[in-house]
Amino acid sequence: MLERTLAIIKPDAVKKQVIGDIIKHYESTGLHPVSIQMMSLTKRVAEGFYAVHRERPFFESLTSFMTSGPVVVLVLEGEDAIKRNRTLMGATDSAKAEPGTIRAAHGTSIEENAVHGSDSPETAHFEIGYFFPAMDLT
Numbered sequence: 001m002l003e004r005t006l007a008i009i010k011p012d013a014v015k016k017q018v019i020g021d022i023i024k025h026y027e028s029t030g031l032h033p034v035s036i037q038m039m040s041l042t043k044r045v046a047e048g049f050y051a052v053h054r055e056r057p058f059f060e061s062l063t064s065f066m067t068s069g070p071v072v073v074l075v076l077e078g079e080d081a082i083k084r085n086r087t088l089m090g091a092t093d094s095a096k097a098e099p100g101t102i103r104a105a106h107g108t109s110i111e112e113n114a115v116h117g118s119d120s121p122e123t124a125h126f127e128i129g130y131f132f133p134a135m136d137l138t
């Protein structure tokens, strides 16, 4: 099924200057960018985005990290885009990410793991609407 998913190239990856390499991973696996915006998240925007993790012990650290520098927010479109992007990203902990994945190539730790990707159709709908409210979500 043709789907859309939300991806974020996180501040660690932007600092490493691997935006181009990460977009190459997406394009070479048939995940086509249909919207892209580079921006610096405010703490409030980062907290709203990660609201599901509000009670987790790493919430404060995660939202500080996500506001530590600019990010690139993308909507990717492709067949089974949500699941396929999760596979392409690799495990949350970069040290455990499978070879060939974006996190294996560019992640540093369990927190500084280069990319975000929606984990279900419901989250993709929320996350795309969060950053691209003008987008047609039907």
Ligand code: ADP
Pocket (backbone or CB within 6 Å): 053, 058, 061, 062, 091, 092, 110, 111, 112, 113, 115, 116, 117, 119
């Ligand atoms: P994923 O991004 O793989 O979906 P989660 O949704 O579980 O992972 O967590 C969201 C983000 O929070 C992770 O990508 C990572 O940046 C950070 N994170 C997750 N677990 C930890 C942890 N134990 N310690 C610090 N940061 C974490």
Ligand code: MG
Pocket (backbone or CB within 6 Å): 119
């Ligand atoms: Mg997640």
